[in-house]
Amino acid sequence: MSDADHQELPVFNAVSGSARQLYLLLRCISFADKAQVQITEEGLRFSVEESSIMEGLAFLDKSLFTSYQYNAPALRPSTPNSQDSAASETPEPPTFQISLPSLLETLQIFGLTDQNSRPPWAREAQSMAFSSNILGMNNLCRLSYISHGSPLSIIITESSITTTCALTTYEPAFTADIPFERQSLAVKIIMRASWLHDAITELASTAPSRLTLVARMQRGKPYFALSASGPLGSASVEFNNAASTIYPPTAATNATTPDTAPSLLLETFQLADPSARVTNSYKFALIQKAARAMAVATKVSVRGDAQGVLSLQFMIEVEAGKVSFVDFRFVPFVAEEGDYEEEGESEGEEEVADREDESGEDEE
Known part of the structure; x- marks a missing residue:
């Protein structure tokens, strides 16, 4: 394959058999307007943060998709004075921001996540013997991202109805996660x-x-x-x-x-x-x-x-x-001096309660 053909391939293309499971996971971190997305070979990583003191992470593993294709983006040209030439040989995973409320609204555009929100005729149609739910054709969802600066394309199909949405992508605003030492x-x-x-x-x-x-x-x-x-x-x-x-x-x-x-x-x-x-x-x-x-x-x-x-x-x-x-x-x-005093008092009260419990057990 030539370099020209490789450039025409989208960086990311995946198909999910259910938009509901994607909605279920992303709704858990919907406390912010913008979500940062990172596309890797293992899956999609969505992260949101607030004032650098709270962070929410949702990872959509590629096993959630029936089809998952990732083509590493082309290397960006390095400067002649670049000291990290070895690191520049490995392309960085595509990272961008999107509007999380817009993404969630797109994933539930057919009301797939809440059956009570559907009109009565739609709920009755779903219970029919030859409905799309029973035939296994329920809400096919396709996600694609062509290249840096391109929108995130979402195509949702239910029966014969197809909806296409293109969500604008923005430059990432934060790159560092809140440090968490798993080894200690x-x-x-x-x-x-x-x-x-x-x-x-x-x-x-x-x-x-x-x-x-x-x-x-x-x-x-x-x-x-x-x-x-x-x-x-x-x-x-x-x-x-x-x-x-x-x-x-x-x-x-x-x-x-x-x-x-x-x-x-x-x-x-x-x-x-x-x-x-x-x-x-x-x-x-x-x-x-x-x-x-x-x-x-x-x-x-x-x-x-x-x-x-x-x-x-x-x-x-x-x-x-x-x-x-x-x-x-x-x-x-950050613990203050007063916090330690209150903590000491509560520990003393608990020790007294423990001694009272033990004495009560001895009397019995």
Whole structure:
């Protein structure tokens, strides 16, 4: 193939059998107007950020598409004084910004994501024996990107109706992600995403400005708490495995008490220092912007690194047997002197409560 023929090929061309799964993932990070898109051989990476203290990442793996073609763009001419000649031989993945609300509106142009939004005649037509849903022709979605500066083309087909949209692309505004040190985690917790969603919803009733996360071992068992305070009061939600729960469960205990052993609230609980107490605070309004991901995800991995950066990674089932991940990162508040005093007081109160519980058990 000649260079001229290679230049005529689009950089990216993919076909998805369902626009719904793309919409489901991208809607989780729809808290910003502009999304930065990076096209790679492995898939599409969408990222949004707010004030450099919150970032949302959604990766559309190429396995979500029935057809995925990526042609690396041609190398840009390097300057004669370029010192990094070796790096210039590898083309950088195409990166650009697009309007995220426009993209979401395009993906649901036929109302595929919400059946109740369809008119009655459309819902009745879908239930017919020879409807496009049953015949497997539901909302074919084609994405393509020709070259640098070109629009992102989206073609959606449902039965005999075809809609073509061209979304304007912009120069990328940010290139660096919020740093998160995966190799130096202070805490890692895996739990049901619905429980985290319920907790955040309950805490929102006090109109709080801060959300404080506390993780530690309490009397030999994992303890995880979320607390918030606002003008309407304060509230906290605690996730503590039941006293009768053995953590982690062993084959012997499960064999002897298969019916009485309760399920663990915290499926995974890891502390870098089991004797330490991990406490960090974040802006509640930013945490709340991940509520859509909490509502649709099956599980969430709550991780905090040594610097206090929080990562909420949600596992979302897009279809039977296929899962995707949406990741949020949050920069913590800088701890002040007063925060340490309050933390010390709360620790003292918890120790007194623990001693009272132990004394009560001894009397019994």
